[in-house]
Amino acid sequence: MAAHAAPVEFALPQVLTYPAPTPPILVAQGAEGRLYKTTYITPSLPCALKYRSPKQYRHPILDARLTKARIQAEAKVLDRCCREGVPVPAVYALDATAGWLAMEWVDGVPVRQGINVWLGDRPEDDAISDAEVADETPLVDLMKRIGDAVGALHRTGVIHGDLTTSNMMLLPWADGQSNGASSEDGEKKKAVGGDVILIDFGLATQSVTDEDRAVDLYVLERAFASTHPRAERLFTHVLEAYKQTFKKAPSVIRKLEDVRMRGRKKSMLG
């Protein structure tokens, strides 16, 4: 047992074993892969390197094929989004066979974290003062920007497949937005400020049907409710903004009603 107590050091992908002045930093470790912060071409250009390591539980040939196909698919979606003006990181380099993809580093925090900073850590049943209710604008604005970003994505015919507040980043605005009365107030405002950048297209597909788009929104709605129960009632602003983003968006929102209904039936049946 003691032999296993030491923290597990993951083997770096080959590409990160070559020399660079700044060592790579492991930022996230998921079921499918790892995300490193590293540099591209020059020490001053940070990049995010996503690495899908070989899976021992899969047949090696199948695993290699799957990894390659997924990296390629993710890169293609990012390329398409960039050209269409959907806010996503651009791809710098990739080696699908080796299982990695390097993209622009988004120098911000996941939306989840920004919202949690805004909400603070008071218990849920705490009385909310009038002042707080009156000044929800920054959070409401963030909800609208999320709706805009998802709308832009769907307009181009891409379904994300795993929309959560962890799979969107907040890229802070240049400055000037930080004029809060108290500094704590200013900090909170800052936490929900910034451009929304969509990330993690590992499960993305192409579709323009109301059904697929509505399911994508439903996934986000459920994820939002469970991650941010205290802000659940504000989710409607995401949908309101989404509605304005392309011609078929209103019919997607109507479809969302059906999807919710099915979801409820399913959960009642257990």
Next chain:
Amino acid sequence: MSLETIQIERVPGTHRVDAAFFRDVSNAEFLQSQLLGRNADFEYAFIDASSVASRLHLLSAVYHAVNTQLTGTLTTTNVHSEVVLSLSPSNNIAEAYRRWGITPAKTKDIIVVSPASTLPTPDEIEQRLREKVQGTPVPLSDEEISKSTDWPKLRKYYGLNGVPILAAITDEAVRVKEMERLIIMRMALRGL
């Protein structure tokens, strides 16, 4: 000093990257004949600077080429020709040479890159280039490169005409940055 040794992130010491930029080259025809004749003294990638957007663009191609060699997946004969191919968004090698290599009648400004030279020192490379390339050495800076860039050509090569994001940008400097971003991505996705 016209030759620059460039440190690229995660390019190992076995692949020292040396580069030089020559303006108004008068002997492009001779240079091309030496390349075609596989003269061993011409173990460099000769790039037509009008097809290059920036330093980052050029070095991205170098990085791809080196990485291809390191993983044993070269699709051309050596790392130098791989640099030329890496600049292209397609796998058509002849086309890549036409567009990014040198063309006697057209090429004026030439960037010479050597990832993984067989020569021991940058000085020796500089010496050889001085003897062989008839042109004015200038620094390999974004500023100098931008004076040579032929944007209408690049827009065509990288399929940037009619791209929605570019149509939406009014500021010229912002548009150039965005084009560079899309170009680098197209290179990364070559053949996909």
